[in-house]
Each structure stands twice: as structure tokens, then as C-alpha cells.
Amino acid sequence: MEHGAEQLTHTAHPGGYRIYGVVWFWLLVITLLELGIVLVHVPRALLIGSLLVLALMKAALIIAYFMHLRYERLSLVYAVVTPMFFLAIVLFAFIGPDALSVFSRR
Amino acid sequence: MAHDVVDQDRVLASDWGGGRSPFAVGWPKLMMWVFLVSDTLTFAGLLAGYGALRLSLGRWPVQAEIFNLYLVGAMTFILICSSATMAVAVSAAKRGDRGRVVPYLLLTALGGVLFLSGQAYEWTKFIHEGARLYGNPWGVPQFSATFFIITGFHGGHVSVGVLYLLATAARWALRRIQPESVEIAGLYWHFVDLVWVFIFTLLYLI
Numbered sequence: 001m002e003h004g005a006e007q008l009t010h011t012a013h014p015g016g017y018r019i020y021g022v023v024w025f026w027l028l029v030i031t032l033l034e035l036g037i038v039l040v041h042v043p044r045a046l047l048i049g050s051l052l053v054l055a056l057m058k059a060a061l062i063i064a065y066f067m068h069l070r071y072e073r074l075s076l077v078y079a080v081v082t083p084m085f086f087l088a089i090v091l092f093a094f095i096g097p098d099a100l101s102v103f104s105r106r
Numbered sequence: 107m108a109h110d111v112v113d114q115d116r117v118l119a120s121d122w123g124g125g126r127s128p129f130a131v132g133w134p135k136l137m138m139w140v141f142l143v144s145d146t147l148t149f150a151g152l153l154a155g156y157g158a159l160r161l162s163l164g165r166w167p168v169q170a171e172i173f174n175l176y177l178v179g180a181m182t183f184i185l186i187c188s189s190a191t192m193a194v195a196v197s198a199a200k201r202g203d204r205g206r207v208v209p210y211l212l213l214t215a216l217g218g219v220l221f222l223s224g225q226a227y228e229w230t231k232f233i234h235e236g237a238r239l240y241g242n243p244w245g246v247p248q249f250s251a252t253f254f255i256i257t258g259f260h261g262g263h264v265s266v267g268v269l270y271l272l273a274t275a276a277r278w279a280l281r282r283i284q285p286e287s288v289e290i291a292g293l294y295w296h297f298v299d300l301v302w303v304f305i306f307t308l309l310y311l312i
Contacts, residue, residue, distance in 0.1 A: 017194050024190035031186065035179050038170065038311050048312055055307040059300055066193045066296040068289075073130040075121070076139065083143055091154045099158035 023065045030058050138290045142297045145263075149301050152259060153308055156252040167244035169310055172235075173228070178310050181224040182302065188217025189299040192271075196292040199278070199285035207288060211275040214295060218268040225261050229254075253309060260305055263298050270294060 034054050037047060064070040069077055121128040129136055160166050195210035197203075232250070236243040242250040274291040277283045 017197060020190050020193040020197070023193075024186060027186045027189075028183065031179070031182055034307065034311055035175065038175070051307050051311050055303050058303045062189065062296055062300045062303070066189055066299075067293055068196075073128075076129040076131060076136075079129065080139055080143055084146065087147060087150055091150065095154050095158045099161040102162045102164065 019065060023061050027058055027061060030054050030061075132286055135286060135290055135293070138293050142293060145297065149256075149259070149304070152252075152256050153304060156256060156308065159248045159252065163246060163248060165246060167246060167249050172232075172244065173310055174231075175310065177224060177228060178306065181221050181228075182306050184217050184220050184224070185299050185302050188214045188221070189296055191217065192292050192295045196285075196289045199288040208275050208279050211271055211278070211288070211291075215268050215271040215275070218264050218271065218295075222261060222264055222268070225257065225264075229257075256305060256309060260298070260301055263301065267295050267298050 034051060037050055037054075042050075069080065117123055121130075127133070127136065131139075191210045192214040195207050195214060198206035198210065232253070237250040237253070239251055239254050241247045244250075270291055274283070274288060278288060
């Protein structure tokens with residue numbers, strides 16, 4: 001909790017606006033990578049897997065730096081991030097079996 | 107018994123004892139976060155429904171032959187740029203760099219308008235090719251249905267966001283709002299960008 005009290009006095013970025021330029025650059029690089037993977041033909045499973053990983057990387061960059069969540073207190077981070085895991089589990093548990101059952105029926 | 111009293115004192119002295127935010131943010135910002143989490147559930151539901159439909163149908167048109175990936179790539183680029191300018195506007199408001207806030211907010215809104223123009227063009231082209239909410243020439247009705255609903259829902263968020271940004275810029279120029287309000291508008295705008303990351307990946311690329 002001592003840690004949290006420190007962060008109350010808003011953590012300013014030492015580098016000014018530079019961090020946003022850096023994040024912007026990497027978001028562009030990842031987007032170009034995504035387009036590149038689609039344009040060269042790779043196996044379908046590899047394509048889907050790598051695209052999902054790249055999308056999650058972009059999401060993490062946006063949430064952590066643009067939305068500033070990295071600099072917030074951990075209790076807020078947990079309040080935002082934990083529901084996402086539950087959401088993923090619930091969606092997979094309820095929709096997944098129905099969607100996938102066609103493979104055994106086909 | 108003595109133990110309980112000590113524990114109670116400790117809890118009351120901690121951040122969860124009441125009288126202050128355990129999240130160390132003001133309530134407006136906390137409420138925006140709560141709204142964004144709930145909005146995530148909406149979009150996740152839509153995208154999960156799309157995924158389930160697509161998996162269970164087994165066949166799906168080749169999107170790369172129907173959509174112009176360069177246009178969609180450009181729209182993605184614009185949205186990422188507008189997110190970056192928004193981050194600069196928020197940062198400027200918080201560090202007291204007053205003059206930089208309005209130009210960057212307007213630049214962000216311009217990015218939103220450009221994105222919407224791209225989407226309007228794409229929808230027009232798609233509809234001219236025969237795509238409707240309930241059917242399309244490519245033989246899988248769910249293809250255009252999910253496309254219109256998901257991109258439409260996102261486009262609605264962008265439209266509201268542009269209005270929100272313009273209102274924020276005007277109110278900042280009139281000195282009616284605190285930096286925190288700019289930050290909250292920023293959270294919304296970044297969320298719109300965030301949702302597009304997944305729509306771009308799931309609807310166009312995969």
C-alpha cells in the first residue's frame with residue numbers, strides 16, 4: 001500500500017510527449033506486420049495465432065500508455081483487467097461448445 | 107477480541123477504510139472506466155457472436171477479395187494517429203500547457219471525421235455491390251449482417267466520440283473544465299481505437 005500512496009501524486013512522464021510518439025510508432029509497426037502477414041500466405045492456424053497475439057500487443061500498448069493504466073494504482077488496474085479474464089472464460093464456456101460442436105456433426 | 111479491534115483499526119486506517127478513493131482517482135474518471143468495462147462486454151458479445159457464427163457455418167467469403175485492405179489499413183492508421191494526438195492533448199492539459207490542448211483535440215476530431223468518411227465510402231461501395239443486412243451476393247447472409255452491425259456499432263461510437271471531442275475542446279477553450287475532463291474524454295477516445303484493433307483483426311484480416 002505504501003507503493004500506492006506514492007502513486008497518488010500523479011506520476012509524470014519524465015520524457016514529456018516523447019513516450020506517445022514511441023507508442024504511436026510501435027502501433028504502426030505492428031499494424032504493418034499484421035497487413036504483411038495477411039498478404040504473404042502462411043498456414044491458417046499460424047495466421048490466426050499471430051494476428052491475435054499482435055492484436056493483444058496493440059491493445060496492451062494502448063491501455064498501458066495512451067489510457068495511462070500503467071501509471072494508475074494497482075487496485076484500479078485489477079478492477080479493469082480482472083473482469084476481462086472472467087469475460088473470456090464465460091464466453092468460451094457458453095458459446096464455445098455450441099460453435100465447435102459442428103465439427104463433430106459435419 | 108483485542109485482535110478484532112486491532113484489525114478494525116488497521117482496515118480503517120487503510121485505503122479501504124472510507125473517506126477516500128481506494129483507486130486514487132476522482133469519481134468521474136472511475137465512472138468512465140466502469141463504463142468502458144461495460145462497453146467492452148457489449149463489443150466482446152458482438153465479436154464472440156460473430157466468431158461463433160463463423161465457426162459454426164464453416165464457410166465464409168474471402169474478405170480480402172471484397173474489402174479494400176489498403177483503405178482499411180489507412181483508416182486504421184488514421185485512428186492510431188488520432189489516438190496519439192489525443193494522448194498529447196491530455197498530457198498538455200495535465201501539465202498546464204494550455205495552448206496545446208485545443209489544437210490537438212481538434213486534430214483528434216479531424217482524425218475521427220476522416221475515419222468516418224472512410225467508413226461511409228466503404229459502406230456505400232459494399233451496399234452498391236449488393237450487400238444488405240439480411241443478405242448479400244456472396245451467399246453467406248451472416249457475413250454482411252455481422253459486418254454492418256459490428257462496424258456500425260463501432261462507427262456510432264466514433265461519431266459520438268467526435269461530438270464529445272468538439273464539446274470538450276469548446277469547453278476547454280471557455281475554461282469551463284478541468285484537465286481531468288480532457289483525460290476522461292481521452293479514455294473514451296482511446297477505447298474506440300482499442301475496439302477497432304480487434305474489429306480490424308477479426309473482421310478484415312482473419
